[in-house]
Amino acid sequence: MTATVSPFPMLGDLRQVASDRFDALGFPTTRNEEWKYTNLAPFLKTLDAEPGPLAPEELAAAPFADLGCPRLVFVNGRYAPLLSTPSAGVKAGSLREALQAGRAGEVGRYADFSQNAMAALNTARFEDGAFVEIGNGCVLAAPIHLLFVSTGGAAYPRNLIVAGRDSQAAVIETYLGLGDRPGFTSAVTELVAGDGAVADHYKLQAESRSALHWGLLRVQQGATSTVTSHNIALGAGLARNEIAAVLEGEGAHCALNGLYLANGHQHVDNYTTLDHAREHTTSHELYKGILDGAAHGVFHGRILVRPAAQKTDAIQRNKNLLLSRDALINTKPQLEIYADDVRCTHGATVGQVDQDAIFYLRSRGIPLAEARSLLTYAFASDILEKIRVESLRSRLSGALSEWLKGSTE
Numbered sequence: 001m002t003a004t005v006s007p008f009p010m011l012g013d014l015r016q017v018a019s020d021r022f023d024a025l026g027f028p029t030t031r032n033e034e035w036k037y038t039n040l041a042p043f044l045k046t047l048d049a050e051p052g053p054l055a056p057e058e059l060a061a062a063p064f065a066d067l068g069c070p071r072l073v074f075v076n077g078r079y080a081p082l083l084s085t086p087s088a089g090v091k092a093g094s095l096r097e098a099l100q101a102g103r104a105g106e107v108g109r110y111a112d113f114s115q116n117a118m119a120a121l122n123t124a125r126f127e128d129g130a131f132v133e134i135g136n137g138c139v140l141a142a143p144i145h146l147l148f149v150s151t152g153g154a155a156y157p158r159n160l161i162v163a164g165r166d167s168q169a170a171v172i173e174t175y176l177g178l179g180d181r182p183g184f185t186s187a188v189t190e191l192v193a194g195d196g197a198v199a200d201h202y203k204l205q206a207e208s209r210s211a212l213h214w215g216l217l218r219v220q221q222g223a224t225s226t227v228t229s230h231n232i233a234l235g236a237g238l239a240r241n242e243i244a245a246v247l248e249g250e251g252a253h254c255a256l257n258g259l260y261l262a263n264g265h266q267h268v269d270n271y272t273t274l275d276h277a278r279e280h281t282t283s284h285e286l287y288k289g290i291l292d293g294a295a296h297g298v299f300h301g302r303i304l305v306r307p308a309a310q311k312t313d314a315i316q317r318n319k320n321l322l323l324s325r326d327a328l329i330n331t332k333p334q335l336e337i338y339a340d341d342v343r344c345t346h347g348a349t350v351g352q353v354d355q356d357a358i359f360y361l362r363s364r365g366i367p368l369a370e371a372r373s374l375l376t377y378a379f380a381s382d383i384l385e386k387i388r389v390e391s392l393r394s395r396l397s398g399a400l401s402e403w404l405k406g407s408t409e
Contacts, residue, residue: 008099014108018123025117037298037330038269043212043238049182051076051153058178064204067391071145077155078128087144091133095158098131107160110190111218118214122188126158132171136164143170143389150207152181159189163197170200177208187215195222195249206235213239223249230387233260233268240269247281258287259383261403262295269298276309285316288383290376291327298330303344305337316346321379373404
């Protein structure tokens, strides 16, 4: 990668080191074990696509653009203050401006790119993103909405969320594609939860079917902190979501909830790691996928329990529903345990709609398509019920209903 003058000299050599590392690693291929089932090659042309204009009326009409809470808007990776309505009483705004003011020193501290080429690419190329800092003991009354809008082309948003000691906050990251323009999004979010902090993180990805989306959420947790991640994937032609959470403090708890919907020839890949580094840490993970048409889903969930993490309690489940003969899922739950006093379970299921339940509903006069839709909605509903932001939950419920109409017609 050609070296350029860094817009962030305060980061020192970080960006050049990341650039050199990406040059050494290159884009991952299916020869990489962690990318065995996901081929980026057909989508790499999106890096050369040109962004289109932003039509304000198109943004206003987008179903997830306005969730009735303070929002920061980023267009093709750059902060758009005229479209934003920042929250009063909390530090939230442009990461670029925070770096230049010396207020975002933890950028790059946790998202390791030594073996992750896509993280290296983002670190080398990001120009802006969101900076959210919740002070010690601060309790936010409303979520902060980070809205990332793509009009095509390549964007590299970088986000830093710092939840101070004993704070409570919810942050929503939404990635929207306007129109059907080819685009590439490479997004990295570092979320740092201090001791006793409670942080809810929501990610909704609804980009263009012509787009490639890669995203990394890197979580660092202090003692007795609680972080809950809700990861919803609806869009993009190929989407890869990576979550790596390190439970560094004793008594930390992390919950990972995920729902991915794919039809046509969509490809969605979820790669999660829960790293239990201290004793008495707990984690619960539930990911559900619904696949139709010739869609391909991938789930790789890893639980790592280190020697110092005695008394760990970890549960991991991946459940998948295939609505067509051509839909495919590759799932790999994984436990890696180096402590002897732990309780860890994992499992994965792949199946189709229960035919006995279909028969029962049809015997009561419900048409076949409606019966399949009801049962499929019920399969996904427990993930939606975990979403505590009512405006987001209701709109996702509507989006799921619309998606099921197309899949059951």
